[in-house]
Amino acid sequence: MSAKSFLHSVRLDKGKCVGCTGCLKRCPTEAIRIRKGRATIIDELCVDCGECIRVCQQHAKIAVTDPLSSINRFKYKIALPAPTLYGQFKKLDDISGISRGLMRMGFNDVFDVSRGADIASRAIMEKLKSPTCPRPLISSACPSVIRLIQVRFPELLDNIVDVRSPMEIAATMARKEFCEKHGVRPEEVGCFFITPCASKATAIRRPLGHEKSSVDGAISIIEIYGLLSSQLRRGQMGLPEKEQDPSHVGTALGIGWARSGGESLAIEEDEALAVDGIENVSKVLEEIENDRLPDLKYFEGLACEGGCVGGPIVFENVYIARNRIRKLVVGLPKERISESVALDEVTGLGEDVFFDRPIEPIAAMKLDDDFSEALKKMDRIEEVRKMLPGLDCGSCGSPTCQALAEDIVRGYAKELDCLLLLKQRVSEMAKQMVEISELTRE
Ligand code: SF4
Numbered sequence: 001m002s003a004k005s006f007l008h009s010v011r012l013d014k015g016k017c018v019g020c021t022g023c024l025k026r027c028p029t030e031a032i033r034i035r036k037g038r039a040t041i042i043d044e045l046c047v048d049c050g051e052c053i054r055v056c057q058q059h060a061k062i063a064v065t066d067p068l069s070s071i072n073r074f075k076y077k078i079a080l081p082a083p084t085l086y087g088q089f090k091k092l093d094d095i096s097g098i099s100r101g102l103m104r105m106g107f108n109d110v111f112d113v114s115r116g117a118d119i120a121s122r123a124i125m126e127k128l129k130s131p132t133c134p135r136p137l138i139s140s141a142c143p144s145v146i147r148l149i150q151v152r153f154p155e156l157l158d159n160i161v162d163v164r165s166p167m168e169i170a171a172t173m174a175r176k177e178f179c180e181k182h183g184v185r186p187e188e189v190g191c192f193f194i195t196p197c198a199s200k201a202t203a204i205r206r207p208l209g210h211e212k213s214s215v216d217g218a219i220s221i222i223e224i225y226g227l228l229s230s231q232l233r234r235g236q237m238g239l240p241e242k243e244q245d246p247s248h249v250g251t252a253l254g255i256g257w258a259r260s261g262g263e264s265l266a267i268e269e270d271e272a273l274a275v276d277g278i279e280n281v282s283k284v285l286e287e288i289e290n291d292r293l294p295d296l297k298y299f300e301g302l303a304c305e306g307g308c309v310g311g312p313i314v315f316e317n318v319y320i321a322r323n324r325i326r327k328l329v330v331g332l333p334k335e336r337i338s339e340s341v342a343l344d345e346v347t348g349l350g351e352d353v354f355f356d357r358p359i360e361p362i363a364a365m366k367l368d369d370d371f372s373e374a375l376k377k378m379d380r381i382e383e384v385r386k387m388l389p390g391l392d393c394g395s396c397g398s399p400t401c402q403a404l405a406e407d408i409v410r411g412y413a414k415e416l417d418c419l420l421l422l423k424q425r426v427s428e429m430a431k432q433m434v435e436i437s438e439l440t441r442e
């Protein structure tokens with residue numbers, strides 16, 4: 001599928017959906033409707049948060065990621081494991097076991113994304129020191145939170161820190177270093193992120209803040225979990241190993257980005273606030289928008305509960321994974337990149353660590369291009385909303401009465417989709433029929 005036509009990584013398996021409305025109420029951006037007995041997703045509103053994947057008992061909502069076989073499109077393959085991957089396995093004493101397992105699965109090299117997180121932390125610390133930077137700065141790590149800001153809080157777009165995500169930084173560095181070391185061309189090298197969420201898969205196809213992603217694909221943790229587990233067992237049986245380059249491994253602080261609060265800790269900012277879960281993030285963004293957090297300098301918002309360890313396409317329970325990561329990093333270095341070394345000296349990436357374009361608002365569900373027509377439609381929405389019962393029951397297939405009123409005026413729904421209005425009309429009609437039959441009898 002071309003990058004242009006690819007809008008989202010969260011999709012519906014129509015054959016499995018029973019139209020139960022379970023997902024309707026949980027969508028943070030009211031992107032879901034039930035029409036003709038099945039769920040549909042409004043593309044402009046969806047932020048790929050994966051809430052609907054978690055709640056659907058029928059497994060009708062799916063995350064579209066790349067199969068492991070897609071790495072074979074490239075002569076050389078580099079795995080970029082999200083730090084969350086390290087929380088998925090029991091008795092993992094050090095992360096080199098994971099790297100060796102990935103190399104046995106067909107990758108030529110492994111570049112730990114927490115190395116990218118270390119670079120991103122340093123770049124954010126520099127931004128925070130600037131007297132002209134907006135307050136609070138908002139983390140750019142979670143693509144779902146950026147999309148949420150595009151859709152619902154466009155006035156906060158300038159607060160998003162213009163530093164690329166650890167995944168992007170890691171991919172750019174990994175490819176550059178691999179090409180230099182082995183004397184190969186960049187187009188021969190494929191970089192694949194091992195992802196805990198669908199949101200990152202979308203961010204690869206529709207990059208945020210830069211034209212083209214350095215990542216060539218996203219393979220879900222859940223897809224590789226079984227194969228990687230068996231590779232880890234083989235490793236314990238003493239089979240020959242390919243070693244990972246130690247310079248490709250991040251610090252304890254970089255790995256800590258996998259859980260909520262890890263980024264704030266890594267950037268060493270006392271006036272930072274870390275919030276997880278898309279609804280909670282949304283509430284705090286509202287507070288920021290209304291200027292109710294004037295002392296806040298940095299906001300780390302992550303769509304998944306617990307942070308990336310709670311992603312919708314991971315294997316392990318969020319709390320278990322979080323605890324494993326906490327234990328795993330005990331023996332790892334915790335030093336930040338020295339402030340006396342220029343960032344470019346560490347990365348060799350120049351401006352590629354930063355955004356090269358602004359993030360634009362998404363004009364979701366514009367009522368009309370013509371301003372006076374839009375005003376008329378707004379009045380009509382208000383009229384329709386007053387007719388509706390205000391119960392927000394969802395049985396009409398829209399998440400709230402307000403959303404149904406908007407859907408009716410846009411022509412996507414009918415007044416009688418509201419079951420209470422329907423019941424009212426039916427009883428009025430029945431009454432009229434009784435009156436008519438009495439009149440005709442007289
Ligand atoms: S939760 Fe949503 S996607 Fe799943 S069966 Fe119910 S309506 Fe369909």
Ligand code: SF4
Nearest residue numbers: 027046047049050052
């Ligand atoms: S992924 Fe999130 S935003 Fe998109 S439809 Fe599902 S719940 Fe709504």
